[in-house]
Amino acid sequence: MTLALFYIAGAIALAATGIALTRVNAIHALIYLVVSLLAVAFIFFLLGAPFAAVLEIVIYAGAIMVLFVFVIMMLNLGNRGTVVEQEMMNPSVWIIPSLLCLILLIELSLSIASLKSETNPIVVSAKEIGISLFGPYVLAVEIASMLLLAGLVAANHIGRRLSKMDQEKDEG
Amino acid sequence: MNPLIIPLSHVLMLAALLFTAGLLGLLIRRNVIFILMSLEVMLNAAALAFVGASAHWGQTDGQIILLLILTIAAAEVAVGLGLVLQIQRRFKTLDLDVVSRMRG
Amino acid sequence: MTGTDFLALSPIIALAVGASVLLLQIAFLRNLKLTTGITVVTFLACLFFLFYITKLNHQTTPLLLVDPLSTFFSIVFVLCACITTFISYEYLKNRPGRNDEFFLLVVLATMGSIVLTYATHLASFILGLELMGIALYGLIAYPHQDDMSLEAAIKYLVLSGASSAALLFGFALLYAITGSLFFPDLLSGLASPEVAVGPQSPFWARQLILLGSALILAGISFKLSLAPFHMWTPDVYEGSPAPITGFLATISKGAVFAATLRLYVIGEFHNFPTIVTGLTILSIISILVGNLLALRQENIKRLLAYSSIAHFGYLLIALIAAGTLTPNGISAIEPSAYYLAGYIFTTLIATGLIAAISSSNNEENANLSDIAGLFWKNPLLALCLSVSLLSLAGIPLTAGFIGKLYIFQMGVEAGAWLLLSILIIGSGIGIYYYLRLIFSMTTDPSSSRSTLAPALPVTVSLITLTILVLYLGIYPQPLMEYLLWNT
Amino acid sequence: MELLNLLIILFIGGAAAWVGEHFSKGLSRWISLLFIAVAAVSLLEMLSNIPAPTFLKDPITKDPTTWLIHGRADWIPRxxxxxxxxxxxLSLLLVVLTLFLGAVSVIASWDEIDKHQGFFQANIMWTLTGVIGVFIALDLILFFLFWEVMLVPMYLLIAIWGHEDKAKAAMKFFIFTQVSGLLMLLAMITLAIFVKDANGYWSFSYFDLLDNNLTSSLATFIMLGFFIGFTVKLPGFPFHTWLPDAHTQAPTAGSVILAGILLKTGAYGLIRFTVPLFPEASIAFAPIAILLGASGVVYGAILAFGQTDFKRLVAYSSVSHMGFVLLGVFAWNALAIQGAVMQLVAHGLSTAALFMIAGALQHRLHTRDLQKMGGLWQSMPRMGALAMFFIAASLGLPGMGNFIAEFLVLAGLFQVYPWLAVVSSAGLITGAIYSLKLIQESFQGAPDDTLTPPDFSALAMSAMIAMLIGLIVLGIFPQLVLDISQPVINALTSEITL
Structure with missing residues (x-):
């Protein structure tokens, strides 16, 4: 039963990702991507990692994707750029990268298939994660905070509109 | 529900498929937003592999790496989307080939 | 957390405190001079703690190992960051817009480099890498009214992000096999794949380990811009603000290499012939591609970008040779650490000078024609740049020569004749473009550009670096002993 | 370590000359001369402390205490x-030659160099420092250091003050020497590592490395590294292609230093390092080396004949003359090596003088093309007479140093490879032809009234006369030079027999 659910979720994740990355319209793509992320979150749940599943939904599907939506809305892209993107679907563009990726994929699958599949019936609870997060990984949390600070400062600076003066100089 | 009837190799296989899908998107797409999405897919695939392996070993480490990947992804996307905004303002397009002017 | 833990972490804490102070200061009072001052004090405090703990060898949680070698690297990085600050101040002071956050990002990026240097665990490795990376995206795109800097930033972000993803996926595969993210434990699983992997097909199981390592290697090669993963380097160097080009070429690459060195030695990756072959190919292609493409460049930043590709190709020779020399590859540490330190100081002179030139010309880039006549206009700076270029070319009396001596010694002891012959060919080509730069400095200037007269701190920094490069070249014994006894 | 003073004096002299430019325009030239004189005095003072009999006693090559002066300090014990x-x-002769030609080159640049005089003099002094370092360094890495470091000021001399095609010529010079130098470095390190494995400790000292028991195939490879490094600098055929360009484009002082001393470092390296370090491999290789030397002699002479550029002609004649050195070294008997050493000194003097004349002509006529010259004797009798003399010396007229040198080499070679000696003497005949062509087309012939350049100045004359006297002394009393190098050559040939 669980295995069947896993396959269904995996198929959904794959299909949604595939559709998302071949869309022309960014918003459509994002919605498929959210579906894919939800499917992955479900897989996390099946794998006995409920905390990871929740994080995946809240942060990934929630916060990060919403950030994308926000920016796409701000840009108000509409259907501009569609023509250019259509050219990207031309086989001459994707055939070589696809072949390369296919080779990588075959290598990966053949090697992964060799893994011994031991089972280990432990569900890792949020409490355990919390303990190790503030045990051996306490420094990781601290460094992550600095990383977010860097992201914040960088994004704040880059995203800022240019001051009037700069813009005038630019246009003039 | 017994969580670990799912073989590790299958989880890794799914992760590998997602990873290659993301890589393919990164290589083919020229729109910066889609490139960022492909990046997210790749990072997410790595996260899936970590969580799968973590479940296999019954450890917390893999899930903590997931947490870190989320943090990294968030920060990267924030900066990346900031760049997207500026690029759209300056170049009036999101096509990376148009943005690329330096050569040689 | 014990007292020793805090002592070991004191340099990082100093930077964190500095970053917080900067954040508060920027919020309440925008003043570039004050910001620069706080940044410099932060770096000096960090340096003080680093010098205080040079003898310390302490594992602080599984994440960070503070040992003399990494402390040495950190000292080099922080010193360079401090000099970058002086150069950046010159660069920023006449630029419009808000320039204060720049230094906050520099402090954070430096912190990333130190974390990376001390990392013994995937978590700290990837966090250090990304902390540095994200701060650098911000720094590269800092003058975001500039098209080239935006282009450079998005290229860097996409490729760096992709390489991080590849790195993580590779580690995930290794984790699936060995169940550990702690570098010293990677070893146990990797050395004998049969322990953890199922019996069905040992060949493919070994392939999986190799594939994971290859993904890690590819990710690292991107960050080190080894050919054929180098495409981004010249564009990003060219598009970045000049002081950040210096940061990218020195601290950022140096920290990634320092971390890789530790991963390679502790993880005993040299036990896999396939990986060593991969490194050999990367090294050969990097040396040839870097040197050949550098020949055509008129833009000094691009030229340095290609030259750095070649230099990291040279550095790999030490890693490749070390595996055959010692069972644990430990002999890679001394030569590559020396080479790296010399390379970092040397490159910072060149990039620092470009920054000074572009600040005085108010242009992002410096071409060969911009340094024409430097020998007669400002002999002191011309001498600094000449020393730097000669060191890059590996002429004696400079740090570059001792580095090359080390690489030769390693190569000969390991019998890597192919690599050594490529190294000689590469150096021969390299001489051509380094001499071309020196020659441009001696020609008579075609245009009457404003004379180059950087502020005192910049001049003093460049001279200090030059003295360091000469010192490392003339009296290398103390550092050699430090590296030898502490590894 | 008193020898270090020599290097320090010259190095500081260079720095002082550069700084001196800022005080007074012509000052740096005087500073250079002064510091060369100080170095010469300090060398004399060192020598005067050595008891006279030591000079005549054969040293033991492997025992540094039997050398005239020896000093050693740890540098990189790692x-x-x-x-x-x-x-x-041997070193003494070459050091004296270096100091002498150094002074000559300063005089040669007296009127020629207007631009950035101080830096020019600094580069001359630093080149001299490097060359002297090469002649006295007995640690292989230290030797390599001087070997490479002297390239940089020499490169600048050509690249900044050279003629039309200076950038390319300077680059070619540097790359040739640098790449072959790296091969040599590789050979040095390989040798040191093998000796380390045998002895158990690292050493790059000449005296330690002499006792290597390398297998023959390995020794051949290492020897080749050294051989190529030195032959490029010599330059021996077929590695000579950098030389005509570098000589032609260099300013006069640069050509004087290049031809007069820099080429000698290659010959010195062959005598000092290549053969003594790898005697067996050298025996095996000697036929090829001698063949290369003979080809150099003939080929250089033929090419020299075809040149219309004064400096280029002299440059190719250098290829021919240095071929004799290669012959002398690899014939490896006392007679031939003595000849080679003699050739170093004599060729240094005669070629330096010819380049000085070429430089003086170019400065006055703004051309080096022989076809545009002719009849210059009329307006410049002093220069003409000197040119006549030095060209005669260079073609090997009996009574002058070059004759003695080439005669000794051929006599020594005849004992080993008689037929190659015969072929090489063909070089002497072609030498006579191109030399006559040179003097005929430049100074003889119908005078051109439009050309009335001034003759040599008194200062230049004094330098020329000094070289003239030197060559005559070498020719008539060769024993003066032979006596200084004889003990070393005796020691080398008795300890190492091919």
Whole structure:
């Protein structure tokens, strides 16, 4: 039963990702991507990692994707750029990268298939994660905070509109 | 529900498929937003592999790496989307080939 | 957390405190001079703690190992960051817009480099890498009214992000096999794949380990811009603000290499012939591609970008040779650490000078024609740049020569004749473009550009670096002993 | 370590000359001369402390205490690299030649160099420092250091003050020497590592490395590294292609230093390092080396004949003359090596003088093309007479140093390879032809009234006369030079027999 659910979720994740990355319209793509992320979150749940599943939904599907939506809305892209993107679907563009990726994929699958599949019936609870997060990984949390600070400062600076003066100089 | 009837190799296989899908998107797409999405897919695939392996070993480490990947992804996307905004303002397009002017 | 833990972490804490102070200061009072001052004090405090703990060898949680070698690297990085600050101040002071956050990002990026240097665990490795990376995206795109800097930033972000993803996926595969993210434990699983992997097909199981390592290697090669993963380097160097080009070429690459060195030695990756072959190919292609493409460049930043590709190709020779020399590859540490330190100081002179030139010309880039006549206009700076270029070319009396001596010694002891012959060919080509730069400095200037007269701190920094490069070249014994006894 | 003073004096002299430019325009030239004189005095003072009989006693090559002067200090103990300087008769001759030609080159640049005089003099002094370092360094890495470091000021001399095609010529010079130098470095390190494995400790000292028991195939490879490094600098056929360009484009002082001393470092390296370090491999290789030397002699002479550029002609004649050195070294008997050493000194003097004349002509006529010259004797009798003399010396007229040198080499070679000696003497005949062509087309012939350049100045005359006297002394009393180098050559040939 669980295995069947896993396959269904995996198929959904794959299909949604595939559709998302071949869309022309960014918003459509994002919605498929959210579906894919939800499917992955479900897989996390099946794998006995409920905390990871929740994080995946809240942060990934929630916060990060919403950030994308926000920016796409701000840009108000509409259907501009569609023509250019259509050219990207031309086989001459994707055939070589696809072949390369296919080779990588075959290598990966053949090697992964060799893994011994031991089972280990432990569900890792949020409490355990919390303990190790503030045990051996306490420094990781601290460094992550600095990383977010860097992201914040960088994004704040880059995203800022240019001051009037700069813009005038630019246009003039 | 017994969580670990799912073989590790299958989880890794799914992760590998997602990873290659993301890589393919990164290589083919020229729109910066889609490139960022492909990046997210790749990072997410790595996260899936970590969580799968973590479940296999019954450890917390893999899930903590997931947490870190989320943090990294968030920060990267924030900066990346900031760049997207500026690029759209300056170049009036999101096509990376148009943005690329330096050569040689 | 014990007292020793805090002592070991004191340099990082100093930077964190500095970053917080900067954040508060920027919020309440925008003043570039004050910001620069706080940044410099932060770096000096960090340096003080680093010098205080040079003898310390302490594992602080599984994440960070503070040992003399990494402390040495950190000292080099922080010193360079401090000099970058002086150069950046010159660069920023006449630029419009808000320039204060720049230094906050520099402090954070430096912190990333130190974390990376001390990392013994995937978590700290990837966090250090990304902390540095994200701060650098911000720094590269800092003058975001500039098209080239935006282009450079998005290229860097996409490729760096992709390489991080590849790195993580590779580690995930290794984790699936060995169940550990702690570098010293990677070893146990990797050395004998049969322990953890199922019996069905040992060949493919070994392939999986190799594939994971290859993904890690590819990710690292991107960050080190080894050919054929180098495409981004010249564009990003060219598009970045000049002081950040210096940061990218020195601290950022140096920290990634320092971390890789530790991963390679502790993880005993040299036990896999396939990986060593991969490194050999990367090294050969990097040396040839870097040197050949550098020949055509008129833009000094691009030229340095290609030259750095070649230099990291040279550095790999030490890693490749070390595996055959010692069972644990430990002999890679001394030569590559020396080479790296010399390379970092040397490159910072060149990039620092470009920054000074572009600040005085108010242009992002410096071409060969911009340094024409430097020998007669400002002999002191011309001498600094000449020393730097000669060191890059590996002429004696400079740090570059001792580095090359080390690489030769390693190569000969390991019998890597192919690599050594490529190294000689590469150096021969390299001489051509380094001499071309020196020659441009001696020609008579075609245009009457404003004379180059950087502020005192910049001049003093460049001279200090030059003295360091000469010192490392003339009296290398103390550092050699430090590296030898502490590894 | 008193030898170090020599290097320090010259190095500081260079820096002082550069700074001196800021005080007074012509000052740096005087500073250079002064510091060369000080170096010469300090060398004399060192020599005067050595008891006279030591000069006549054969030293033992492997025992540094039997050398004239020897000093050693640790430098990089990690790799057994030391700061080891030593002097024997051979080095002494070459050091004296270097100081003398150094002074000549300063005089040669007296009127020619207007631009950035101070830096020019600094580069001359630093080149001299490097060359002297090469002649006295007995630690291989230290030797390599001087070997490479002297390239940089020499490169600048050509690149900044050279003629039309200076950038390319300077680059070619540097790349040729640098790449072959790296091969040599590789050979040095390989040798040191093998000796380390045998002895158990690192050392790059000449005296330690002499006792290597390398297998023959390995020794051949290492020897080739050294051989190529030195032959490029010599330059021996077929590695000579950098030389005509570098000589032609260099300013006069640069050509004087290049031809007069820099080429000699290659010959010195062959005598000092290649053969003594790898005697067996050298025996096996000697036929090829001698063949290369003979080809150089003939080929250089033929090419020289075809030139219309004064400097280029002299440059190719250098290829021919240095071929004799290669012959002398690899014939490896006392007669031939003596000839080679003699050739170093005599060729240094005669070629330096010819380049000075070429430079003076170019400065006055703004051309080096022989076809545009002719009849210059009329307006410049002094220069003409000198040119006649030095060209005669260079073609090997009996009574002058070059004759003695080439005669000794051929006599020595005849004992080993009689037929090659015969072929090489063909070089002497072609030498006579191109030399006559040179003097005929430049100074003889119908005078051109439009050309009335001034003759040599008194200062230049004094330098020329000094070289003239030197060559005559070498020709008539060769024993003066032979006596200084004889003990060293005796020691080398008795300890190492091919």
């Amino acid at each position: 790799f057994g690299i030391s700061f080891e300087l030593a002097l024997d008769g």
